[in-house]
Amino acid sequence: MDHDQSRHDDPDDLRHLDAILTASPxxxxxxxxxxxxxxxxxxxxxxxxxxxxxxxxxxxxxxLHSFVVACAAIRTRLPQA
Structure with missing residues (x-):
């Protein structure tokens, strides 16, 4: 799978996203x-x-903390490879 965002995203969209992310740590x-x-x-x-x-x-x-708790719970029920 290709993770190159520029292939999928409009440059204006990327600028807007960058502005939003810059404004919100x-x-x-x-x-x-x-x-x-x-x-x-x-x-x-x-x-x-x-x-x-x-x-x-x-x-x-x-x-994300609740997601991590769920992941950890699932991992404890999986057989170890």
């Missing part, structure tokens, strides 16, 4: 975590999940 942080998760999953790098969850836990992102 919280949204910028959330976006960074979500993008990192997407890359990790699409590149099948599940071994990075623990580190990603620790990074999210260290950040003030309540919505």
């Amino acid at each position: 919280e949204l910028q942080s959330l976006t960074s975590h979500v993008r990192a998760f997407a890359v990790m999953m699409t590149e099948l790098k599940g071994e990075q999940l623990e580190q990603w969850m620790r990074c999210v836990d260290a950040d003030d992102q309540p919505a």
